Amino acid sequence: MDRKLKILNKKHIVVAGSKGMLGESLVQSLENQGATVYQLDLNNKPGENKFECDITDKAQVKQALSEIKSKTDNVTGIVNLAAINPTIDSLGNNTRLSDFNFSKDLESISLTYSGTLNLVSELEDLLSEYSSVVLVGSDLSLISPDQRIYCNCNGSPEMHKAQCSLKPPSYSFEKFGLIGLTKYLSTYFGPKGIRVNCICPGPVDTDFSENFRRRLVERTPMGRLATTKDLNSSIQFLLSDMSDFVTGVALPVDGGRSVW
Numbered sequence: 320m321d322r323k324l325k326i327l328n329k330k331h332i333v334v335a336g337s338k339g340m341l342g343e344s345l346v347q348s349l350e351n352q353g354a355t356v357y358q359l360d361l362n363n364k365p366g367e368n369k370f371e372c373d374i375t376d377k378a379q380v381k382q383a384l385s386e387i388k389s390k391t392d393n394v395t396g397i398v399n400l401a402a403i404n405p406t407i408d409s410l411g412n413n414t415r416l417s418d419f420n421f422s423k424d425l426e427s428i429s430l431t432y433s434g435t436l437n438l439v440s441e442l443e444d445l446l447s448e449y450s451s452v453v454l455v456g457s458d459l460s461l462i463s464p465d466q467r468i469y470c471n472c473n474g475s476p477e478m479h480k481a482q483c484s485l486k487p488p489s490y491s492f493e494k495f496g497l498i499g500l501t502k503y504l505s506t507y508f509g510p511k512g513i514r515v516n517c518i519c520p521g522p523v524d525t526d527f528s529e530n531f532r533r534r535l536v537e538r539t540p541m542g543r544l545a546t547t548k549d550l551n552s553s554i555q556f557l558l559s560d561m562s563d564f565v566t567g568v569a570l571p572v573d574g575g576r577s578v579w
């Protein structure tokens with residue numbers, strides 16, 4: 320066997336959300352596997368195959384894709400990582416449902432829904448048999464957030480409001496909904512041999528506080544958090560011909576977190 324075989328040789332892949340924490344590492348890993356990658360992100364500095372693009376804006380998506388269409392007539396993969404993530408620092412002291420601004424939550428729900436549909440609908444003509452779409456959910460596409468992870472009060476009611484937060488309900492709505500959209504699109508595109516899957520990563524290890532990391536690890540059967548390498552290889556598998564009869568799947572990449 321050729322040891323230098325690259326599993327994404329000759330693949331043309333559009334990555335949205337390419338400038339984010341997972342995006343930059345993914346783009347590099349896809350290129351290392353032989354793919355030509357077209358990068359879309361709100362925060363991209365335009366360059367070779369790099370587009371500054373708000374994927375919720377159909378006109379901007381059309382503009383970026385028209386340039387991509389001038390370079391290839393066969394897009395073999397799409398990965399959508401674009402998101403507005405509630406980080407641990409951004410959660411604030413929302414310890415009751417009434418603390419949330421539900422209309423603001425619509426921004427991120429709309430990004431996931433309209434951003435995904437803008438990409439796949441505008442690229443539909445360039446997708447063909449063996450093309451693969453990968454959407455990115457979360458372990459929280461499969462289970463409820465365990466709100467105890469976000470609690471720093473050690474059970475003290477006085478400290479609860481000051482030190483704790485709830486993961487917002489919009490995150491569950493959006494991430495569970497993404498699996499419904501994955502299944503919908505997999506049946507829509509199935510007859511053309513185009514596959515649509517969703518990966519559901521557990522939290523990727525970053526600069527979490529020691530306590531927060533410990534609480535996450537305790538809830539993970541494999542006893543560690545995800546790395547970008549874990550996610551990149553799963554996405555590569557779904558984009559490659561090695562998964563050519565896999566569609567409509569929500570693939571947990573979470574060390575067993577969603578089993579408990």
Ligand SMILES: NC(=O)c1ccc[n+]([C@@H]2O[C@H](COP(=O)([O-])OP(=O)(O)OC[C@H]3O[C@@H](n4cnc5c(N)ncnc54)[C@H](O)[C@@H]3O)[C@@H](O)[C@H]2O)c1
Binds near residue numbers: 338361
């Ligand atoms: N990082 C993790 O630990 C983790 C864990 C589970 C799931 N996920 C999921 O993985 C995906 C990517 O996560 P990340 O950590 O890389 O997020 P991130 O916030 O670092 O990156 C998101 C990227 O999307 C871009 N973006 C936002 N709105 C956009 C728009 N309208 N148009 C185009 N681009 C836009 C941002 O500029 C940013 O570069 C998200 O769906 C997230 O929920 C991440």
